[in-house]
Amino acid sequence: MDARLNTREIGRKALDVEALKRSFVEWLIYSVGKDTRAATRRDWFTTAALAVRDRVVDRWMDTTRGVYTQDAKRVYYFSMEFLIGRLLTNNLANLGLVEACREALDGLGVRLEDVVDVEPDPALGNGGLGRLAACFLDSLATQNLPGYGYGIRYEYGLFEQRFEHGWQVEYPDNWLRFGNPWEFARPEVLYPVQFYGRVEEVRDGAGRKSYRWVDTDKVHAMAFDTPVVGYGGETINTLRLWSARATSDFHFGHFNEGDYLKAVESKVLSENLSRVLYPNDATDTGKELRFKQEYFFTSASIQDILRRYMQHHSTFDALPEKAAIQLNDTHPTIGIAELMRILIDQHGLEWDKAWDITSRTFSYTNHTLLPEALEAWPVRLVERVLPRHMQIIYEINAHFLTRIKRNSDLPRIQRLSLIDEHGDRRVRMGNLAFLGSHKVNGVSALHTDLMKQTVFADFHQEFPDRINNKTNGITPRRWLHQANPALSKLISSRIGNGWVKDLSQLTALAPKVDDEVFREEFRRAKRHNKKRLAAYVARHVQVDVNVDSLFDVQVKRIHEYKRQLLNLLQTVALYNDIRDNPTKDFVPVTKIFAGKAAPAYHQAKLIIKLANDIANVVNQDPVVRGQLKVVYLPNYNVSQAEVIMPAADLSEQISTAGMEASGTGNMKLALNGALTIGTLDGANVEIREHVGEDNIFIFGMTAAEVQELKQGGGFNPREVIANNPRLKRALDMISSGVFSPDDPQRFRPIVESLYNSDHFLVTADFEDYCNVHAEAVELYRDTEEWTRKAILNTANMGWFSSDRTILEYARDIWDIQPVLAAAE
Incomplete structure (x- = not known):
């Protein structure tokens, strides 16, 4: 008789309401240790999470078993x-359990909404880069593609x-304070990661050289796994995150000597590696910690991939046919040198063989054309922290430059080199990522074309088939089905719910623009979402906003190229217009901002302060009579975005043309029926193609015009300001202290930067932006026409699903196929 337990027979895995209710009570009593009378909302969240996790684990194991059984290629x-x-x-x-869970909790006297609100947002990212990665994991699982996410x-x-007084202040985001019921700790999955030390050259009896990296400091990487549930629950993939663990937790000798801090110093220093995302790299110690973090997780991940691969294979010949490693930006690029080190130093492969395997395994996604965002680490830092890797990078560079010297002049060789020899010598991680990958992709059509013309022009000439485009996408599950239930239900009532997995089906909504009843229901859904956001605003920043006003939204990381400053200048100009014309019938506008600035980015933090100071003045001015409100919501995260996106009327995508790689906030907002006001930058170009020129508000210079203006050297912001009275007046008010009477000089650095250089061409685009913004606001008066355009935005955003993006990656870059779970 087979004594193995069949998990499918365990009652608490069932999906009906009564089974869920029993499961909740069992978890509450036997794991949380409370009864229903004493349980807090947090207890109920933990209980619900653990009960839902139960219903994921068996399918998770089936998915893993299926991939292993077929020895399928994974990404x-x-x-x-x-x-x-x-x-x-x-x-x-994604499991289809929302209503069953709500009913089960209702039967226990608990509201699902109260339970959901207790869950913290996992503090594992900053902005678009991390949200894109999350969307991709969702789409991989939904499309039954075998994939792992690896991070910290x-x-x-x-x-x-x-x-605090309008200034951004950073506090620790202790999201793990109460534990994380979704993750599984894997203390047995522990890999050593080395730093520092020195390299020894050794020779065998035949005189062949090899290298040993010795006298290193070590830290352990311990795995924590989170199941990634695909829509429908057919495939459950894995997000594996690494936590740093010291090789020695405690020094008993120091403790006995009374040096208690010294006794735990090694543990603290080691575990700092997984403490904070993006430590402030304005200092040398901050730079070193960030570089070590990048190596820490890539080394552990590569060791894990090779361990998994070697369970089925005795040589590394088939590694590129079984594993595809995608580098999301340059941060994990050191992994190219790490795989070379392991193959050569630990497994004895010859250089050419190792390089062939490595370059066919890796691919690289570029996310920026900004030179400062393409990482370049000081050579002296890399030599000290990873001496063997620096040797390997030098050798990769030598092989490459030897090959191209015959057809290249010195300037071209210098541009292509992995080492920037000017001034403080640096390792160009973008160049290494390009050279060590078999495919390199941009994330929008415009961005990919600009890659070929600018940052990777020489590499594109050398490898003309390597660059390809993969326009970003967003998951419709999170960003419409879950975030906007009012609109989601309306859509499903008209075209069925197949769109949740196939967003292209939204095109069936286009004919509904002529349906008066549908338009009214569409507006009702939007108004419901606006009321929800208005309540959120009142609760968090104590500002009452008019639900019937135009909700004008700019939510994203604060950076000068994203031009929150342009929006603020237009806000001041609009404020002046209202004050100058007290009897005019203005369309009420509510400006909504959210986003974080990097701790060391002083100009961005000053822009946040300016926004808050403008809000204080505008919102308290009785002359504007509620016709203009300005709101800056603190601590922007995914959960806040899920409240903002469905409520937005106007989506601000106003970056300097040629500087935003793609954007995904633009997609989320348009999908939820917001009209875009933006430059022809990033994915705005493709959004215009899909939603139609009449259903988007485009302004400003194109990327080509920006490039021509900068190269021509004829741009004079002082002259532009002098010729635009509305702009000059706004800048004069800001610089003279109208919005900062306590410190009139506070915003002089912002104003002076615009007068002296205006690198991001805020002044150049100001007049056109104001004019197009006025067109948008005026259109908002025409409720029926605005609704038609909003419906057409939602109906035509199907192409921007991350499912489409992932299927393109799978076909063109990774060469992976769907794998169905194998049930026992």
């Missing part, structure tokens, strides 16, 4: 960020943003 997505958001609502929705289990993540 391994390396990313410093995974901004996954709350998982209870996501997993319930940050104890505190980025930071919790609070405002």
